[in-house]
Amino acid sequence: MGCHTADGKDLYIEKNDLKILLMGNPNVGKSVVFSKLTGMEVMSANYTGTTVTYTKGIINHRKKKGVLIDVPGTYSLDSTSPAEEVAIEFLNEASADVVICVLDATNLERNLNFALQVQEYGLPTVFALNLIDVAERQGISIDVEKLEKELGAPVVPTVAIRNIGLVELMEKTWEIMGNKENSITDLTVTEEERWQKVGKIIKQVQNVEDRHPTFLEKLGDLMLQPFPGLPIAVFVLMMALGVVVGGGKGLRAAIFLPLVNNWIVPFFRNIISLFITEGITYNILVGEYGVLVKGIEWPFALILPYVLLFYIVLSFLEDSGYLPRLGVLVDATLRRLGVHGGNIVPFIMGYGCAVPAILGTRAATSYKERLIVSSLVALAVPCAAQTGAFIALLGEHSALVLASVYLISFASIVIAGTILNKVIGGKIEPMLLEIPNLLLPDSQALLKKIWIRTKGFMIEAELPMMLGVGFAALVAETGMLNAVSGYVAPLTTGWLGLPSEATLGLMLGIIRRELAVLPLLELNLTTLQLLVGSVVALFYIPCLSVLGVLIKEFGIKISLIIGVSTIVIAFFIGGLINQIGSFIGLLF
Numbered sequence: 001m002g003c004h005t006a007d008g009k010d011l012y013i014e015k016n017d018l019k020i021l022l023m024g025n026p027n028v029g030k031s032v033v034f035s036k037l038t039g040m041e042v043m044s045a046n047y048t049g050t051t052v053t054y055t056k057g058i059i060n061h062r063k064k065k066g067v068l069i070d071v072p073g074t075y076s077l078d079s080t081s082p083a084e085e086v087a088i089e090f091l092n093e094a095s096a097d098v099v100i101c102v103l104d105a106t107n108l109e110r111n112l113n114f115a116l117q118v119q120e121y122g123l124p125t126v127f128a129l130n131l132i133d134v135a136e137r138q139g140i141s142i143d144v145e146k147l148e149k150e151l152g153a154p155v156v157p158t159v160a161i162r163n164i165g166l167v168e169l170m171e172k173t174w175e176i177m178g179n180k181e182n183s184i185t186d187l188t189v190t191e192e193e194r195w196q197k198v199g200k201i202i203k204q205v206q207n208v209e210d211r212h213p214t215f216l217e218k219l220g221d222l223m224l225q226p227f228p229g230l231p232i233a234v235f236v237l238m239m240a241l242g243v244v245v246g247g248g249k250g251l252r253a254a255i256f257l258p259l260v261n262n263w264i265v266p267f268f269r270n271i272i273s274l275f276i277t278e279g280i281t282y283n284i285l286v287g288e289y290g291v292l293v294k295g296i297e298w299p300f301a302l303i304l305p306y307v308l309l310f311y312i313v314l315s316f317l318e319d320s321g322y323l324p325r326l327g328v329l330v331d332a333t334l335r336r337l338g339v340h341g342g343n344i345v346p347f348i349m350g351y352g353c354a355v356p357a358i359l360g361t362r363a364a365t366s367y368k369e370r371l372i373v374s375s376l377v378a379l380a381v382p383c384a385a386q387t388g389a390f391i392a393l394l395g396e397h398s399a400l401v402l403a404s405v406y407l408i409s410f411a412s413i414v415i416a417g418t419i420l421n422k423v424i425g426g427k428i429e430p431m432l433l434e435i436p437n438l439l440l441p442d443s444q445a446l447l448k449k450i451w452i453r454t455k456g457f458m459i460e461a462e463l464p465m466m467l468g469v470g471f472a473a474l475v476a477e478t479g480m481l482n483a484v485s486g487y488v489a490p491l492t493t494g495w496l497g498l499p500s501e502a503t504l505g506l507m508l509g510i511i512r513r514e515l516a517v518l519p520l521l522e523l524n525l526t527t528l529q530l531l532v533g534s535v536v537a538l539f540y541i542p543c544l545s546v547l548g549v550l551i552k553e554f555g556i557k558i559s560l561i562i563g564v565s566t567i568v569i570a571f572f573i574g575g576l577i578n579q580i581g582s583f584i585g586l587l588f
């Protein structure tokens with residue numbers, strides 16, 4: 001699904017290309033600067049650890065090509081964490097021509113400490129003093145000229161999200177490129193000496209006005225205390241749910257379904273009918289299950305409205321800085337599952353798509369945490385597309401079943417997390433998530449982010465879904481479905497109590513999570529069957545792309561264990577619900 005960071009695209013760096021490192025503390029706006037300078041779309045969000053692996057992009061300026069590298073943010077260069085090691089490796093080995101070090105103007109002291117550490121590596125460095133707009137609102141003013149003098153390097157004030165100062169930043173970068181006069185490598189400075197220097201500079205350049213905290217600052221602090229933080233959290237999550245579920249339903253009924261069913265599908269059907277009017281090919285293309293019928297209706301009319309609204313809500317929550325605050329509130333609860341509160345971020349991302357959620361766990365403090373969160377997301381967190389499918393299947397029929405599926409999902413996260421916490425060795429580190437400023441997200445940045453994600457969904461989901469539907473049409477038309485259904489009948493019709501055609505969902509569910517649900521739409525199921533089918537689909541095997549990331553991050557063995565466990569759990573719990581449900585049905 002379209003939510004990955006643009007990492008790992010290896011651009012070829014030629015000898016004459018300039019190498020520019022983009023560095024800084026976490027959450028200071030590096031990725032925004034990167035996107036603006038290179039025109040490449042990378043994810044940015046208002047919490048630490050958005051960028052977990054470096055990204056390269058190209059800048060062309062004054063007829064010279066530069067390769068800009070977005071390095072993950074770190075608080076220091078002590079090589080105590082994997083991200084820091086990456087950063088140090090770049091400084092040592094990338095033979096960079098220049099470093100752009102981004103500073104958060106609202107947090108100058110800590111950022112200057114990092115700035116000095118970068119300078120100790122002796123590379124020409126230019127500083128972007130970012131988030132000047134927020135600093136101004138907080139009554140912080142910084143004397144840029146004095147700061148330049150103290151650092152002996154250019155400092156450019158910027159508001160990256162609004163492009164302010166970025167042209168000047170480029171000019172300055174090109175000016176000092178390769179100019180090593182002012183920079184001397186000195187890796188002997190002690191922590192204490194550095195902090196003393198920072199203190200001196202701060203006294204010289206920063207002035208903080210005494211003033212009342214703004215509404216956002218007060219709200220940001222209140223959100224952290226159990227009261228009123230918890231009621232606010234409930235309110236925020238209910239609103240989010242309302243927008244996605246209610247809004248999605250409205251959008252689907254008013255726009256997406258009519259558009260697809262009254263215009264797009266008939267359009268394709270008319271065209272195809274010019275050439276053929278019956279037979280297998282006709283059925284595979286535009287028959288009841290045709291690629292150009294369900295293959296368009298399912299992803300665009302049923303799923304897209306929910307995915308779109310989910311991304312609107314997620315992007316807003318991300319850029320506002322609310323998620324880390326939620327992390328503080330749920331810290332004690334999540335600790336019982338073996339992970340600290342900061343992991344609420346990948347969990348919530350998982351409700352969109354498990355792929356970026358699992359990659360995002362790289363910001364977690366320990367391997368144990370990464371593994372627990374990734375397993376739980378793969379097992380029991382439905383992605384936005386699957387949520388859309390659940391609503392399509394259950395929304396009209398029974399809100400109670402829909403709610404039950406999500407309750408079962410929650411309960412199994414708690415149970416599985418508790419078990420994993422006991423089984424997997426290792427301890428839980430303290431929560432390192434920093435609380436960012438609460439911001440009113442910039443509307444343009446927000447729109448762009450939503451667009452990137454929705455576009456990604458359309459590209460990455462549409463093709464597999466069409467292939468899935470094509471495959472479904474093929475196996476149904478050729479009688480293969482009946483043959484396979486016969487083999488697994490003891491499981492599907494016996495243990496799970498589903499009609500034998502439900503086999504199709506199990507076959508397609510391997511491709512994408514929502515495809516485990518959507519075929520059930522056509523089967524006329526009883527309420528109990530709906531619940532059983534949905535629960536099986538919920539737990540059943542993470543989709544192909546998720547398996548891919550699991551293998552990449554944890555290796556084949558662990559991914560196999562996760563994959564097999566999810567299938568076993570799906571059939572076990574689904575069957576149990578069927579058996580108990582049927583038994584209770586018999587009693588009454």
Ligand SMILES: Nc1nc2c(ncn2[C@@H]2O[C@H](COP(=O)(O)OP(=O)(O)OP(=O)(O)O)[C@@H](O)[C@H]2O)c(=O)[nH]1
Binds near residue numbers: 048162
């Ligand atoms: N108001 C304001 N917000 C900004 C500015 N620059 C960046 N932001 C916001 O600050 C947040 C952090 O930006 P990112 O680019 O993700 O930060 P990063 O330094 O890449 O963070 P990591 O990848 O976690 O190290 C995002 O929500 C941005 O929209 C700015 O100049 N003004």
Ligand SMILES: [Mg+2]
Binds near residue numbers: 030031073
């Ligand atoms: Mg970043």
